[in-house]
Amino acid sequence: MATETLTTSAPSAPVAKKSASNSTFARVAKYTGIRILTMMVTVTIGVYLTIMIANMGGYMDTIIRNEVRDNITQSMLANPAFRNLAPDVREKLIQEKIASEIKRQGLDQPFAVRSMNYLRNALTLNLGRAVNMISDHGSKEVRLILLERLPATLLLTGTSELILFFASVFIALSLSRRYGSFFDKMTIAFSPTSAAPPWFYGIFFILIFAGVFRILPFGGLVDSPSPTNPIDYGLNVLKHLILPASAVICSSIFLSIYNWRTFFLIYSSEDYVEMAKAKGLPQRDVERRYILRPTMPTIITNFALLVITLWTGFTITETVFLWPGLGITLYRAIGFNDTPVIVGSTIIYAYLLAITVLLLDFVYALVDPRVKVGSGNSQ
């Protein structure tokens, strides 16, 4: 009987598979198209909101117009060349100059039109030029200002967040095995320490390790003058990285472990996990195949979202450690009312987020057989 079923089922299998893969392709294509469209709508709305907020709903134009008016009036009045003109002629000249400057900057158009220009430029990644800020190399290109700071930020956020993520997932998994043990209770007891932000720990770390013991630098990315040998340079940066990275890790490690531990505890009390234990599978197999694998979508989601938040940097922590990253830049851009820098940084984040979410949908389908792309009735 066994051979009979085998022979009858064998030839029919490839046929079924082929037609299934054809319809799968069409379904995936349609689904992807719809997803990309909705993502674009979301990104557009998000960026437009940022533009509105960064421009204070158009009030920023009034501020800039007044600034222009002030600056031109001041410089004209101070200019000896115009001192001998009749006041009404001078006034007319000033008004003309103001009008032309406002026109040059496009400030004569209503904000509704201007915001659309901003939006178009942002969406096409035409980040434009900063209003007030300049990069360390003297450029006003927003792209250069941001790119210049990106490596430092990625170094700090990448190192600390990746260590934090993997350490907490694996420590949590082992704690969920030792529910109620000393270390488990200790983690719970320490989790409120995450109420304090990284810079709070940073201040104490600087005080202790840089101020008192003098074994680590106070801040910055590298010594000045910086070592010329690339290896020495790398080691020097690493030395500067220790304090800010540990501040970030310390400030959330316990809470993060606690969260993951609870997550794993819930999933390790599933019936199929108990069944796996009953089957006499080794602990390692139970954890890998029966706890980690079913929870993979959640873990991957957390990881992917974490990777893109690396882009934003830590504003205050970077300030405390004088770390030349994007966080500081963004903070200064807000202070300078530098809309193009703010919008530029946001649009890149929005695109990264959209692409990640889109990719995640397909990753889910890969790691979880219950997820079928584009079909509403998987059950």
Added chain:
Amino acid sequence: MSQNNKLLRIEGLVLYFNTTHGPVQAVDGVNFELESNRAVVVLGESGCGKSSLAKAILRLLPRNAGTYSGHIYLEGQDIMALGEEEFRQNVRWAAISMVPQAAMNALNPVIRVGEQVAEPAIVHLGVGKDEAYSLVKKMFQHVGVPEDFISRYPFELSGGMRQRVAIAMALVTSPNLIILDEPTSALDVLTQANIFNVLKRLKKELGVSFILITHDIATSSELADDVAVMYAGQIVEVSDAHRFFAKPLHPYSQKLMASVPRLHGDKEPEFITGRPPSLIDLPKGCRFADRCPARFEKCVEDPPVIEKDGRKVKCWLYA
């Protein structure tokens, strides 16, 4: 019959759970024997400790498990004395397997069922993947699952099929004893009957023994050689099935039997007044006394287990 002929002998098995209100005495001094190639049905209401008994035998203790003691002799060897790793290798699925309550959730949603069934064979029989899969196919044939279901995921199977897969999984290492924890309670009657037929056939063909934990007296009578009745964490009656179904001894068993609806005859199904005692705060003396129609003065003391024509009953009526 000598002690060594017994497949399973449980002596004074105790399993308590710690709660904030005090220990829950889920299994409280259970004594119990099972010969090979026999099926014993453990009957009882919900919450009387039946499932805990199954878990205690396989040492599947939840996080809040407290006292866990007694002896479990499997073919003469006390498996309670084994270390955790030895127990995993030599008892779990190697000698005793189980079909869990709610097999719906007992299968890992992201692993193909064939792989899940093959796993214990690979771990315990030390066979290769191919050999394990041919074993799986054989087991699927035994329980009536189409062979090509091997590469399906649990969510692609119906409830009855999943239950059959769970049974195939319990069979794959050919253990001597299979514990079935309400294997059919979530299924419709047709599927139930089907699965019981499968179990009966397996017992005859493969010579396995079953511990069938259920509250479904009617269907379990199909399979039962012996019956053990459990009440409030203790076994109150052990009897061969034939005489038990004809005339149960313990008042609780009598009430339990009377609660089964019958097709012929005018007798209304009865119910037992009151509720089973809380397993945290158990009454002194006989635990059924409060609900017992035949209660008398002696019931304030804990009744002994009395042997009567090869049947055992824990009741003062037979002293």
